[in-house]
Amino acid sequence: TQLLEQSPQFLSIQEGENLTVYCNSSSVFSSLQWYRQEPGEGPVLLVTVVTGGEVKKLKRLTFQFGDARKDSSLHITAAQPGDTGLYLCAGAPTGAGSYQLTFGKGTKLSVIP
Amino acid sequence: DTGVSQDPRHKITKRGQNVTFRCDPISEHNRLYWYRQTLGQGPEFLTYFQNEAQLEKSRLLSDRFSAERPKGSFSTLEIQRTEQGDSAMYLCASSLEAGVYGYTFGSGTRLTVV
Numbered sequence: 001t002q003l004l005e006q007s008p009q010f011l012s013i014q015e016g017e018n019l020t021v022y023c024n025s026s027s028v029f030s031s032l033q034w035y036r037q038e039p040g041e042g043p044v045l046l047v048t049v050v051t052g053g054e055v056k057k058l059k060r061l062t063f064q065f066g067d068a069r070k071d072s073s074l075h076i077t078a079a080q081p082g083d084t085g086l087y088l089c090a091g092a093p094t095g096a097g098s099y100q101l102t103f104g105k106g107t108k109l110s111v112i113p
Numbered sequence: 114d115t116g117v118s119q120d121p122r123h124k125i126t127k128r129g130q131n132v133t134f135r136c137d138p139i140s141e142h143n144r145l146y147w148y149r150q151t152l153g154q155g156p157e158f159l160t161y162f163q164n165e166a167q168l169e170k171s172r173l174l175s176d177r178f179s180a181e182r183p184k185g186s187f188s189t190l191e192i193q194r195t196e197q198g199d200s201a202m203y204l205c206a207s208s209l210e211a212g213v214y215g216y217t218f219g220s221g222t223r224l225t226v227v
Contacts, residue, residue: 004155033215042117042204042218043156088155099146099169101216103155 002027004091006104014112016078021107023089024071030094032065032072033101037086079111117219119205125225126195133191134222138207145188146216147180148204149173156204162188195226 005024013019023032031050035043047056049065049072056063060083062075072089086108090101118137126132138145143164148156159178161169164185174180177195182188192199202223206216 035218040220040223042119042206042221045215045217048215090155099144099161100158100171101156103157105153105155 002029002091002093002102004089004102004104006087006089006107008107009105010108010110012110012112013079015080018075018077019079019109020073020075021087021109022071022073023104025091025102026070027091027102028069028094029091029102030069031092032069033090033092034063034072034074035088035090037088037106043088076109079109081111081113084109084111117205117207117217119203119219119222121222122220123223123225125227128197128226129194131191131193132195132224133189134203134205134224136188136190136205136219137186138188138205139217142207142209142217143185144208144210145182146206146208147188147190148206148218150202150204150221151200159190192224195224197226200224200226 007022031048033048034046037043047063052067052069054065060077064073086106088103088106090103120135145162147159150156158171159174160180162182165182177193180190202221204218204221206218208216
């Protein structure tokens with residue numbers, strides 16, 4: 001069974017601060033995705049990283065995939081209240097025959113104005 | 114196209130009753146997935162369809178759960194003889210590729226079994 005551990009579980013910061021959340025596993029994934037979920041809604045895809053060592057930027061968000069494709073990080077610069085939400089990472093399995101994404105439990109971020 | 118639609122958004126049912134949820138994926142997506150999410154947890158995989166074929170089912174999908182995707186368009190998820198442990202958010206997602214490049218999720222159906 002592939003597991004993804006996310007840390008921290010909860011994070012409360014002031015507007016304008018920077019933060020990093022982590023997603024770690026002992027398993028190798030073919031790709032890793034980050035989603036943001038708001039209460040009562042489904043997750044919304046932010047980014048997919050596929051290549052080990054890959055870095056992708058989405059405005060103030062920077063995503064990195066570990067060289068070994070076992071871990072990832074999300075860094076937010078100058079956080080804003082609109083960044084508040086549950087950040088989920090999800091790994092796609094390697095090899096053929098399985099299509100299930102493995103999700104972490106998420107990091108719940110609160111950005112205080 | 115307005116994305117993935119799920120109906121109903123909320124369902125309250127008595128223990129022992131049957132419930133059915135519907136998912137309408139993005140029209141050009143031939144892959145459809147059902148996930149379940151409980152409070153404080155990430156979504157857990159239930160089942161996967163490619164067109165009308167159900168290609169993968171999780172161990173979580175007990176005999177009381179059945180999913181269909183007739184004609185490879187919309188999908189239904191039925192839970193028979195509901196139990197309190199079935200209370201969760203049921204999420205549907207669709208994609209063009211099988212899992213590698215991310216899914217588009219619907220807003221979910223929140224099931225409460227009383």
